[in-house]
Amino acid sequence: MDVxxxxxxxxxxxxxxxxxxxxxxxxxxxxxxRFSCLLGPSGCGKSTLLQxxxxxxxxxxxxxxxxxxxxxxxxxxxxADSVMVWQGLNLFPWRSxxxxxxxxxxxxxxxxxERHERSRTLIASVGLAGFEHHLPGQLSGGxxxxxxxxxxxxxxxxxxxxxxxxxxxxxxxxxxxxxxxARIFDRTHKTVIFVTHAIEEAILLGxxxxxxxxxxxxxxxxxxxxLPRPRTLGMVSTPxxxxxxxxxxxxxxxxxxxxxxxxxxxxxxx
Amino acid sequence: MTLAERTLPGIVVVAFILAWEAxxxxxxxxxxxxxxxxxIAVYLWRMIADGSLPVNLGITLGRVLGGFAVAAVAxxxxxxxxxxxxxxARIADPxxxxxxxxxxxxxxxxxxxxxxxxEAYKIVISAVTAFFPIVISAYxxxxxxxxxxxxxxxxxxxxxxxxxxxxxxxAAVPSIFAGLHLGMGVxxxxxxxxxxxxxxxxxxxxxxxxxAGQVMETEKVFADLVVLALVGALVVKLQRWIDSKVAxxxx
Numbered sequence: 001m002d003v004x005x006x007x008x009x010x011x012x013x014x015x016x017x018x019x020x021x022x023x024x025x026x027x028x029x030x031x032x033x034r035f036s037c038l039l040g041p042s043g044c045g046k047s048t049l050l051q052x053x054x055x056x057x058x059x060x061x062x063x064x065x066x067x068x069x070x071x072x073x074x075x076x077x078x079x080a081d082s083v084m085v086w087q088g089l090n091l092f093p094w095r096s097x098x099x100x101x102x103x104x105x106x107x108x109x110x111x112x113x114e115r116h117e118r119s120r121t122l123i124a125s126v127g128l129a130g131f132e133h134h135l136p137g138q139l140s141g142g143x144x145x146x147x148x149x150x151x152x153x154x155x156x157x158x159x160x161x162x163x164x165x166x167x168x169x170x171x172x173x174x175x176x177x178x179x180x181x182a183r184i185f186d187r188t189h190k191t192v193i194f195v196t197h198a199i200e201e202a203i204l205l206g207x208x209x210x211x212x213x214x215x216x217x218x219x220x221x222x223x224x225x226x227l228p229r230p231r232t233l234g235m236v237s238t239p240x241x242x243x244x245x246x247x248x249x250x251x252x253x254x255x256x257x258x259x260x261x262x263x264x265x266x267x268x269x270x
Numbered sequence: 271m272t273l274a275e276r277t278l279p280g281i282v283v284v285a286f287i288l289a290w291e292a293x294x295x296x297x298x299x300x301x302x303x304x305x306x307x308x309x310i311a312v313y314l315w316r317m318i319a320d321g322s323l324p325v326n327l328g329i330t331l332g333r334v335l336g337g338f339a340v341a342a343v344a345x346x347x348x349x350x351x352x353x354x355x356x357x358x359a360r361i362a363d364p365x366x367x368x369x370x371x372x373x374x375x376x377x378x379x380x381x382x383x384x385x386x387x388x389e390a391y392k393i394v395i396s397a398v399t400a401f402f403p404i405v406i407s408a409y410x411x412x413x414x415x416x417x418x419x420x421x422x423x424x425x426x427x428x429x430x431x432x433x434x435x436x437x438x439x440x441a442a443v444p445s446i447f448a449g450l451h452l453g454m455g456v457x458x459x460x461x462x463x464x465x466x467x468x469x470x471x472x473x474x475x476x477x478x479x480x481x482a483g484q485v486m487e488t489e490k491v492f493a494d495l496v497v498l499a500l501v502g503a504l505v506v507k508l509q510r511w512i513d514s515k516v517a518x519x520x521x
Contacts, residue, residue: 056421083425090422093519094440104426107436135519155426 001066001081001158001191003030003053008062010048022048024216025062032069032158033189037196037206039252041259045217046195047087050161053193055079066159082159083152087167089144091136097123097147098132104155122150126180142173146180153184162194166201175233178204182231199248203241204231211251214259221251305489313489314496322478327497330461330474333389337396338457344397345404345453346446352405353412353442354434366405374399374460378467387471396460400453407449411442444520447513454505462498 010023022045030036030053038046051057053064055078065075066082083104091100098119099106105115123132126146136144145165152160166174182205185192196202202209206225213220225244227235235241287307293299294306301309317323352359378395385391415438423437465476475494482490514521 051421054425056425079425084422086418086422088418090416090419092419092423092437092440094443094517103423103428103436107423107427107429107432137519151426 001076002032002069003078003082003159003191003193004065004067005030005049005053006063006065008049008052008059008064010045010052010057011060021216023052023059024218026218027062028210028219028222030159030191030193032191034207035185035192035194035205037194037202037209038212039196039199039202039209039248040212040217040220041214041252041256042197043215043259043263044212044255045215046197046212047163049217050084050163050193050195053078053159054082054084054161056084081157082161083155083157084161084163085148085152085165087164089136089148091144091147091151093136096133096135097128097139100136100147101151101154103151119150119154122154123147126150126153140173141169142177145169145173145177149181149184153188157190159191159193162192164195164197167196174201179231179233181205182229186230199245199252200236203227203244203248204233204236209244209248211248212255214255215262220255223247302486302488305492309489310492310496313487314493317490317493323493323497326474326478327501330465330476331501333392333461333465333474334396334454334457336389336393337461338400338454340393340397341400341404341453341457342450345401345449346408349405349408349446349449350412350439350442352409354438359409366402370402370406375463378464382467392461392464392471392474395464396457399460400457403452403456404446404449407452408442408446411445411449412438414445415441443517444513447509447517451506451509454509458502458505 005026005028008023008026009021012020012022014020026045026049038049040046048057052059055064064078066078066080067075092103095103098116101119101123102115105118110118120129120132123129126149128143128146128150131139131143136147139147148165166177169177178201185205194202194205203225209223209225211220211223212218223244227238227240227244291306291308294304305313314323348358348362352362374395377398381391381395385394419441420433420437423433428436461474462476462479465471465474466480471477475498479491479494482488482494
């Protein structure tokens, strides 16, 4: 599925008429089976864009269309073909690992036996076999992350939306999860839109890096990452990686400076 | 746990009782002021043997359960409705805001006029009092459910109704139970108080206390207090146990 974002603008109404323009005329085609990383300073509207694409938040203007490249005439509504992995995970703390993963299938009315069977397969594939009946509170951060991933993957939607999913993990667990995600992507070839503020992560995982400007969020530049797949952490030390890192770093640096100046100005005004 | 942590609490209790006994005996204090623990124990045994204690305790507990059940059903029901419908919340809010701070025992004269001194009055006064902490906790629990959790459920394909039933309601369970704990405590207080109000009752622990106090059978008063304290502790333990079974994830 292609996710086509056309001229999407999002304005959050502010107090006293001081509206906040989170996104301004954002236009991009997130192509089928491509891993796109959205990179930008905090507050640039990355998460907002993800929510709009996921159909969880309406755009102020502009449109999101989800199109099967084989059937370009039929546009599907945002959200129907996508599923989100949240920064805060948002696991249901009263549900076991199995019932968390099976939640989406349960809502669709899939019979218990079938949804448990499918969920068990997914749980095993993220390395959590044997933990089906644990509660999320009994698991480590990395394990909870795997549950969140399995809960999204079990629905087998064509588009995977990921909002800084590894931000809260420790460095080692993060590396393991990144490699695992790369492996899953190589196997399933979903359309992935992955929000991050870590340059290294964006290059390591993505086929393309969409660099966004400070607020209001617009596209600053789109860089193709032509590193071979499967990706491994070893690639970080190659010259190609270093060159990409350098380019992205300079693009981002300017935006972070702008963003910090904005924040300072906002504090001064308040 | 160290040895001291394990044994000292028990030792302190025993030491306290022994000191009390010694104090009463050495100073020769009259039992109508402060009976010795040993004579309280004797009275306690007699009241159990003649049935007055178990019968009145049973009656009081029945009233507590009645009042609590009414308050729990009405309080949780209204609180959940308020949390799920803004309209209901808007309508109920001024009533709760106005009636919550009112000391509910102030309603006793009115209720005696309306309902007489029977069971209805004791159940109504305790239910009305317990209703407020229960409804307020249930409402707060529903309202404070994490929006992101609801969005995540919606993203996974849950309808509005499924979000309410499968996410909002279970997420509010710990808060609802906290309200029920408070409500149970208040119910016990109000039932005992209602039983003590002059001449309104001929049964129950409150009546027993009042009667013993009036004829200066202080041993009986203490025996009643001991039983009430033990029953209270038992109720709290039971509620904690139910909590840990219903919402183990909240601990």
